[in-house]
Structure formats: structure tokens, C-alpha cells
Amino acid sequence: MSSFLPLISGADAELSGALSRIGPVLLSSQPSDFLPDHAYLLLESSKEPVDLGALVHLLDSGIEKLILPLSSAKGVIGSIPPERLVLLLDVASASAVSDKVRSSVSGVLLRTPTLDLDFISSISQFFTKSSIYVLSTSNEVPTASNIRQLRGIGATLVVPEAQLTLEASSPKQINIADAYLAPIVSDRPDGLFPTIVATETGHSLGLVYSSNESVKESILTGKGVYQSRKHGLWRKGETSGATQDVVSIRADCDSDSLEFRVVQHGAGFCHLNRESCFAEASGLPALERVLASRLESAPEGSYTRRLFNDADLLRSKIMEEADELCRAETKEDVAFEAADLFYFALTKCTAAGVSIADIERSLDNKAKRISRRPGNAKPQWEQKKESAPAPAPAPPAQKPKVDGPIRMNTYDLVQSSTEERAQLLRRPVLKSDEMIEKVKPIVDEVRKRGDAALIDFTAKFDRAKLSSTVIFPPFAQESMQLPDNIHDAIDVAYSNIHKFHDAQNNDTPLVVETMPGVVCSRFARPIARVGLYVPGGTAILPSTALMLGIPAQVAGCKEIVLATPPRPDGSISPEVMYVAHLVGASAILKAGGAQAVAAMAYGTETVPKVDKIFGPGNQWVTAAKMLVQNDTDALVSIDMPAGPSEVLVIADHTANPAFVAADLLSQAEHGVDSQVVLVAVHLKADHLAAIEQEVEKQALALERVDIIRQSIPKSNIVKVATVEEAIAFSNDYAPEHLILHLEQAKEQVERIENAGSVFVGPYTPESCGDYASGTNHTLPTNGYARQFSGVNTNSFQKHITSQEITAAGLGKLGPVVATLADCEGLGAHANAVRIRLQELQN
Incomplete structure (x- = not known):
């Protein structure tokens, strides 16, 4: 923590430069040219709605923390990490802060007319995990004593630029070096501060001593100045020429020693003409x-x-x-x-x-960047495995642009060759073998080290420091606090999904007498322990928790472990917490990625081992699921192979261009690797152009337009002549989602052979299936709809068969079994029958 926080405009370059050497600075206006390494920005405007994109841009540009009033902060919570957000509060509004807001910021700037230490201390106790900054609204110039007192209760004084000076302190201004040194106290009899001198990159050059006078001169001049215990002030390089430019001055955690980071000129720091007093650099x-x-x-x-x-x-x-x-x-x-x-x-x-x-x-x-690039390799570096045959070249795709038109690629199926048609059915190549190699070390670490590895990986990947990895019921009510409209929406979705999945639950055993005296039966039993993976990433997904948790609940699974990445403060979103409560989750694992999959597959000290893992995720999650299902030590299965989200829309002359465009975009926004396909049935040029115009128009109005700019150019429009050709192409493609914008849409459903889920008619958007109509949205992708169903109640059950044979029944069936066993050379099998038949004959 810095001694004080200067509030500056950056107009006085000399003052700003000196301040930047001793800690973060608070900017009172958006930066133009001057932006120190550690700059906070105060934005007092309560403009509605908050321009989230502009705030993210500021953080991406290097601003370390944003300080926003309560009304503005509420609009960005959940979108900006807590460690980058500070709350601006007046004394009167301190009590209006909710627990959700309190847990979503890392600091509070309290504006107060007086430096009331008791009141400030009570505020710091309310915001227990936040830094407290105090800005006095009075014109009274702060003193070194004020700074020391506030530091004593864990708060930092904000000092406006007008009250700071490079000259000697006066009743109107305080010298910045006096302000910086106020809380720093030596524990040595001579009052000097042990000082480590290091390079910009933190490599030690030597140990020296500093005094109040030497530190002041270093701050003001930007040169390395220290205190010799024998000769007084020591201006480094004054005689040797090995001068230093001071980059930063920092106090240690006890405020009794210092670290100078410098740019060393000349032969080096050491009097032996070496870079370091400790040894030559390595x-x-x-x-x-x-x-x-x-x-x-x-x-x-x-x-x-x-x-x-x-x-x-x-x-x-x-x-x-x-x-x-x-x-x-x-x-x-x-x-x-x-x-x-x-x-x-x-x-x-x-x-x-x-x-x-x-x-x-x-x-x-x-x-520091909030927005992230997808991280995909450029095409020239996407090299295939040497042992794999080179695939046919993919259809040419436009290179994604930062701006410009948002367009899909158009192909005419009538004019396409067999090879070109096959290419249109291809998805982006998924290098599953390479990803499995990448996740294997993570899986192995969790398997060996259990909770300790989970905690380490969560700190590394999710930037959340945890002391425990699992939450067990009953879940705290405050963790499920939701606005009424969201609470009610989840309840309606829960009811519809539960009703549909409960109807799939057939408790009646199947009993068949295959021949007189031989009765065979089959009955369902729930999978005892299931793991449900709910992604975090760029969105909160209570819908996935519903889609996985409800069929597990309906099927009667005894243990339901729900895994989801924590937020930076270590908490789980209240939406997901509430769904976990509704579906009766037996544990919530606060972890994401491959480490969460490994923990559920093998179990840890606190994470229960499961028998089957469900749920979508990124390529790390998918690869980890594939890895553990093939490990006989794990004894775990998975729901289905997974890939990027996809939709295929079949549209004829009756299709509303706005509806079609909206359906395409609803999947294109999932991720840069999402693929959407429009199969246009004999559409006129103006109709097709209207759809493309709607795609661009609607995309530009969406927050996730940057993702869409990359996914749409990889997506295709396929022109066909008839509905029959369209459905044949769709059956070959086997889409995750199939939407029918057709004149007689309902009549075409019986011809659909391969699809994860079908959405029939103009008023059945795919979004309804994703959230609340009742069907499940966890569906096979990447063409696996040819072999797999989407998640359903049966997915959480296994079926056991039994048979009961009477003596009379064995008399008729036994000779048949013995004959077949003899045919296969399995004498013990035949003997098990004949020994009973002999007993019956006696």
C-alpha cells in the first residue's frame, strides 16, 4: 500500500513524473499523453447507461483501476473483475451498498468532509476485503500526521494535486517526499532505512542505506541518492559516472526498509566495476x-x-x-x-x-487487459499431424476483419461437385489428440495432489484464491440473492424442463416371457454419482445448470456434484447457486477447466468422485473428459463428444429475414469457433440480400459483435433448389440445432433423421430451447447427432436386465444353450446347464 494516493490531472509534468516514482497515482480526467505504469482513474459521471465498452477500453489501455460512483458500478459488476474496480462513496451513501456490490469491488474511495478515524475504521470493517481510500472535501491541507493515522487503520489518504508541491512543505501545500515518508519509520538507532537497489527487472545490485534527506532528493530529481554512514549524502555516480535513473521507490510490508528500482549507467553499481555487489549477472x-x-x-x-x-x-x-x-x-x-x-x-x-x-x-x-483475443493460431501456423492424411482444402473464407461488412460465404449446391459438397459438411478441424496432451499434466497433478492442485490451478487460471474448493448444502441464502425477475424466470424454466424430463422417466420394468417358463426383464436404476460441468468463461450459464441438474434430479441420482469456475473473489454466481439449490446438488466444486473434470473423475480429499460427467465446455474441458473416460483407473464415463456450438437454418420464401438473421446470430455469438449455416431454398436474390443485411444490422447492435465478426465469416449460405435437397443436406450435416423456416414446417419434421434438436416454424427460436421451453440444450455437435442423442433423463440412468427360468423352462431352453456352448468349445458353460437337466431327470 502506498503512503498516500495523489489525485492529479497530469498537467504538471515534473510533479507527475516525481509522483509516478513512489506509487500509483489517481487521474482526475481521462489520460491523453501522460499515463504512468500504475494509474487509477476517477470517473464521477453517473451517465446512464454505462458505456461498458469504453470502460473496458480504458482498462485495456493500461488503467489499473477504475473508480466509479455506486450508480455506475452497478451496471458493470460481473463484467469487470473486482480487482480492477473501486467504488466512489459519499458518507451518506455508504450504508446503501449491497453485499453483491461489496463483494464485486476491491476498494472504496470514501469522500468525507472530515477525517473521522472512528467512522473510517467502521467503513473499513464493513468492506473487509477492500482497500480504503479517503478524500477529504475540506480545503484543509493534510499533514504527515494525518497520513500516518490513516495508515494506522489500514486506509490511504487521497491528496489533490493543488495541495502537493516539490518545494518545502507549507500551510498551503505538503511536499510529496514528506507525504511519502510520513508512515515510514526506521527501526535502526541511526534512523536510516536499509535499501535494496535493483534493476528494473528486480535483479539485486546492492544494499545501501537511505535517510529522509536522500529519499527526498531521489524523489524530486529522479536520480539515485543514498546516505553513506560515514560520508553523508551519496549521489551515485557523482564521481565515477555510474549514475542511476530511479524508476520506482517502494517501502516493504513493515514500512521500515526500501527498494529502489533503477536504470544503472556506466560500469555498474559495485565499486569493483561489476553490475552487482553480490556477483556478476547471470x-x-x-x-x-x-x-x-x-x-x-x-x-x-x-x-x-x-x-x-x-x-x-x-x-x-x-x-x-x-x-x-x-x-x-x-x-x-x-x-x-x-x-x-x-x-x-x-x-x-x-x-x-x-x-x-x-x-x-x-x-x-x-x-491487465479485460478483453481477450481468441488465441487461435494464424492459418500458416496451423500444421496438421504428419501421420494424418492432408484434408481437402476448405472452401475459401474471408479473413475476419476488425471492421467492414459482416458477411457469410455463399455456395450454390446445384453447381457444387461431390468434393465441394463434402467440404461444406466439414467442421473446423478439432485437434483432440494435441489438446489431450496439453491437459494431461493438469489431470495428473489433480490426481496426485488433490485439493492442493485444484487451489493452485484455480489461482492460476481463474485468478481466484481459495482456501477450500467445495461448498456443501445447505447453501447460504445470501449466496442465492437474485432480482425478482431473474428468480421468477428461473422458476418458470425449472418447471417446464422438469415437466418434460419427468415425462421421460418410465419406472415400469419391461417384462417379456420369451418362451414358456423363461421370463426376461429390464429395469432402470439411476447412476449413483454424477458430475455436472457448468461453464463460466464469458457468460453466466444458469441454463446449463438447469439442463443438467433437472434430469439428474428426476432420474434419482444420489449425488449431484456441480462444478463451475469461481469468480475472482472466490464466489459462485447467485444464479447458479440458486439452480444448484433447486436441483438438490450435493456439492458445488469451485473450479473450471481440465482440473474440475479431473477432480470429479478421480475424487480429492473434499471433492466426491463421480461415475459419469456431463456438460459442455471449451476445448480444455472436452479434452479432459475424453482423457479420463479412457482411463480404467478413473472408471468414469461422459455424456457425449463436444465441439463448438452450431446451428443450421432451412429457409424458404416464407421466411422473415429478421427472424432468420436473429437465429443465425444467436449461435454465432457463442464463440469465434461457432459455425452457422443457412440453407436457402430457392430464395430470390433480394430475399437473400435482405437476410444478409439483417445479419449485419443486428450484429452491430450486439455487445458480442467482436466475436460475431470472427464466426460469421467462417459460416456458410448454401443455396438449394428444393426442400428435399435442403433436408438431405441437413441430414448429412447432422446439426446440433436445426431451425425450420418453411411453409409447411411441421410436416417436414418426420423427414429429419439427424439433428440434436429441431425448432419448428417462425415462432420457435432456438433460444427457447436453450432456456425454458422444456427440451434439453446439451446436444451433440460436430456431426455426432448421427450417433448420439442430446442429454435426457435416460442419460442419467442405466438399465439392468434380469431373467428367471423355471425348471420346465430350463427343460426346453437348456438343450439349445448346451448345443451352442459346445459349438463354441465352452464346456463349462454347457456343463452348467446339463448338470441341472440331469438333476431334473432323477
Whole structure:
């Protein structure tokens, strides 16, 4: 925590520069040119509705935290991570904050007319997990004592720029160094602060001492100035020329020692002309120094000089070493090849004037981004396995653009060859074998280390620090607090889905007398322990919890373990919590990805092991499900293979262009790898153009338009002449969702052979099946509708057969069985029958 938080406009460059060395700064207006590494932004406007896109852009651009009033914060909760959000409160509104809001921010900026320590302390106790910042609305200039007192109760004073100065403190202004040093107290008799001096990347250069006077000078001048215990102020490099530019000054957790991060010039920090007093630099810092030296002095003709001078050679070496790293398999080989790649990559950086510190800053800035790219490889790097035959080239697709028209690709089935038709039926290639190799280390870690691995992976992937991984019922009421409209909507959806799935539950055993005295039967039993995976990712999915939990509940499963990724504060969304309560979940696992699948498959200290795992997920989840189902030690099955979401729409002249476009977009927004197909039955050019115009018009109005810009150009319009051709193409494609915008839609259903779920007529949007009509939305994708059904009540049951044979029945059946057993050479089988027949004859 910084000593104080300066509130600045950035107009005074000298003051802003000095402040940026000692901690974060709070900007009072949106930045133009000046943006320090750790900048908070105060946005007091309560404009409605909140422009979420603009706020995300600010965070992506490098703003560390946004400070918003309560009315604005409510509109972005759940969309912006809590650690990036601070709540602006006046004294009068502090009591109006709900538990949901409180748990969705990481700090509170309290605006108060007086520095009432008791009141501020009570606020900090209410916001127990948040940083407290205090801004006085009075014109009274804060003192060092005010800063110390607030730090004593865990709060940070916000000081406006007008009250700060680089000059000596006065009744009207406080010197920034005095403000910074106010809470820092030495525990040494001489009052000096032990000070670690380090490079920008945190590599130690030496241990020195600082005084109030030396720290002040360093803050104000930006130069390394320390306190010699023998000679007084020590301005580093004043005589040797090995000067330092101060990047940052930080106090330790006890506020009794300091760390200076500096850019060291000259021979080095140590008086022995070494970079560090502890030893010569090693690893990447040493390589960086060597390359910088060789850039200046490497002789002509030397290898390093050739690399600096020949861009094509350097590029070839980087690509060569990257390829060798990708092929390396053992730990030693990976380390060896990675070292080579680092060498050539850092050579490229040195030639361009890029330092390791620049790279780390870029990494830090990328980590701050809220919006994420899909992370797909560019086409030229998507290499197929060498052992696999090369597939036929896919239909040409437009390259996704950041702007410009949003268009699907159009093909005429009448004019397409057999090979071209086959290509139109293909989905994007799923490299399941490669993904399984990637998830295997995660699965193995959870299998070996249990809860400890789950906690580590949740911190790494979901950025949530947990002390426990499972919630058991009864679930706390406050965890299920929902607005009335959402609560009621979930209840209606639950009722419809339960009614439909309950009708599938046939408790009556099947009994058949196959011949006199031989009675065979079949009866259903629930799978005892099931795991339900509910994705988190870019959306909250209580609908998936309903679709998986209700049939498990109806089937009578004894244990229902629901797994879902936690939010950054470690909680589960109240929508999912409420559904878990409705379906009678026996445990909620706060984990996502491959680690959640592994925990349910093998069990941990707290996570119950399950017998079957259900639910959609990203490629990591899918690969982990495929991996564990093939492990005999896990003894677990899965619902079905899964892939990206998809829809096929068949439309004729009666189709409403707006309806068709809306149906296509409802699946295209799921992800960049989603695929939508429009089969146009003898549509005129103007009708087809109207649909395409609606796709673009509606897409541009959607929040997830960036995803749609990438999925729609990968999707197809297939023109056919007749409904018969359309349905034949659909049956071959076997879509997850099939929507019929046809004149006699209901009459065509009997001709559908392969589909996950069918949506009949213009007023049956796929969204209804996704949420509340009653059917299940967990459906086979990637063409697996040819072999698999969607999730249903039977999915959560297994069927057991039995037979009962009377003595008379065995007398007739026994000779048949004995004959067949003899035919197969299985004498014991035949004997089991004959020994009974002999007994009957005696």
C-alpha cells in the first residue's frame, strides 16, 4: 500500500513524473499523453447507461483501476473483475451498498468532509476485503500526521494535486517526499532505512542505506541518492559516472526498509566495476549486457554482427529455433532449445532497442487487459499431424476483419461437385489428440495432489484464491440473492424442463416371457454419482445448470456434484447457486477447466468422485473428459463428444429475414469457433440480400459483435433448389440445432433423421430451447447427432436386465444353450446347464 494516493490531472509534468516514482497515482480526467505504469482513474459521471465498452477500453489501455460512483458500478459488476474496480462513496451513501456490490469491488474511495478515524475504521470493517481510500472535501491541507493515522487503520489518504508541491512543505501545500515518508519509520538507532537497489527487472545490485534527506532528493530529481554512514549524502555516480535513473521507490510490508528500482549507467553499481555487489549477472540480464556490448563493438564478420546486420538471417534463426523448441520432448531438450530461442529473440530485441524491462512491461500491460483475443493460431501456423492424411482444402473464407461488412460465404449446391459438397459438411478441424496432451499434466497433478492442485490451478487460471474448493448444502441464502425477475424466470424454466424430463422417466420394468417358463426383464436404476460441468468463461450459464441438474434430479441420482469456475473473489454466481439449490446438488466444486473434470473423475480429499460427467465446455474441458473416460483407473464415463456450438437454418420464401438473421446470430455469438449455416431454398436474390443485411444490422447492435465478426465469416449460405435437397443436406450435416423456416414446417419434421434438436416454424427460436421451453440444450455437435442423442433423463440412468427360468423352462431352453456352448468349445458353460437337466431327470 502506498503512503498516500495523489489525485492529479497530469498537467504538471515534473510533479507527475516525481509522483509516478513512489506509487500509483489517481487521474482526475481521462489520460491523453501522460499515463504512468500504475494509474487509477476517477470517473464521477453517473451517465446512464454505462458505456461498458469504453470502460473496458480504458482498462485495456493500461488503467489499473477504475473508480466509479455506486450508480455506475452497478451496471458493470460481473463484467469487470473486482480487482480492477473501486467504488466512489459519499458518507451518506455508504450504508446503501449491497453485499453483491461489496463483494464485486476491491476498494472504496470514501469522500468525507472530515477525517473521522472512528467512522473510517467502521467503513473499513464493513468492506473487509477492500482497500480504503479517503478524500477529504475540506480545503484543509493534510499533514504527515494525518497520513500516518490513516495508515494506522489500514486506509490511504487521497491528496489533490493543488495541495502537493516539490518545494518545502507549507500551510498551503505538503511536499510529496514528506507525504511519502510520513508512515515510514526506521527501526535502526541511526534512523536510516536499509535499501535494496535493483534493476528494473528486480535483479539485486546492492544494499545501501537511505535517510529522509536522500529519499527526498531521489524523489524530486529522479536520480539515485543514498546516505553513506560515514560520508553523508551519496549521489551515485557523482564521481565515477555510474549514475542511476530511479524508476520506482517502494517501502516493504513493515514500512521500515526500501527498494529502489533503477536504470544503472556506466560500469555498474559495485565499486569493483561489476553490475552487482553480490556477483556478476547471470541468465537473461547477463545475456542482455553481452548483446548490448556486441551491438556496439562486435567486429565485422563475427556471427553476432551478422545477426545484427542481416535481418533475413536473424528471422530464419528465430523460426528455426522456435520449430526445434516445438519438437523438443524431454525436460533437458526443452530447456536447451528454449535457451537458443531466447538468445536469438533477445538479439532481435537488442537491435530494435528493446530491453527485458520493456518486454516485462508489455507482459504486465497484456495481463491487465479485460478483453481477450481468441488465441487461435494464424492459418500458416496451423500444421496438421504428419501421420494424418492432408484434408481437402476448405472452401475459401474471408479473413475476419476488425471492421467492414459482416458477411457469410455463399455456395450454390446445384453447381457444387461431390468434393465441394463434402467440404461444406466439414467442421473446423478439432485437434483432440494435441489438446489431450496439453491437459494431461493438469489431470495428473489433480490426481496426485488433490485439493492442493485444484487451489493452485484455480489461482492460476481463474485468478481466484481459495482456501477450500467445495461448498456443501445447505447453501447460504445470501449466496442465492437474485432480482425478482431473474428468480421468477428461473422458476418458470425449472418447471417446464422438469415437466418434460419427468415425462421421460418410465419406472415400469419391461417384462417379456420369451418362451414358456423363461421370463426376461429390464429395469432402470439411476447412476449413483454424477458430475455436472457448468461453464463460466464469458457468460453466466444458469441454463446449463438447469439442463443438467433437472434430469439428474428426476432420474434419482444420489449425488449431484456441480462444478463451475469461481469468480475472482472466490464466489459462485447467485444464479447458479440458486439452480444448484433447486436441483438438490450435493456439492458445488469451485473450479473450471481440465482440473474440475479431473477432480470429479478421480475424487480429492473434499471433492466426491463421480461415475459419469456431463456438460459442455471449451476445448480444455472436452479434452479432459475424453482423457479420463479412457482411463480404467478413473472408471468414469461422459455424456457425449463436444465441439463448438452450431446451428443450421432451412429457409424458404416464407421466411422473415429478421427472424432468420436473429437465429443465425444467436449461435454465432457463442464463440469465434461457432459455425452457422443457412440453407436457402430457392430464395430470390433480394430475399437473400435482405437476410444478409439483417445479419449485419443486428450484429452491430450486439455487445458480442467482436466475436460475431470472427464466426460469421467462417459460416456458410448454401443455396438449394428444393426442400428435399435442403433436408438431405441437413441430414448429412447432422446439426446440433436445426431451425425450420418453411411453409409447411411441421410436416417436414418426420423427414429429419439427424439433428440434436429441431425448432419448428417462425415462432420457435432456438433460444427457447436453450432456456425454458422444456427440451434439453446439451446436444451433440460436430456431426455426432448421427450417433448420439442430446442429454435426457435416460442419460442419467442405466438399465439392468434380469431373467428367471423355471425348471420346465430350463427343460426346453437348456438343450439349445448346451448345443451352442459346445459349438463354441465352452464346456463349462454347457456343463452348467446339463448338470441341472440331469438333476431334473432323477
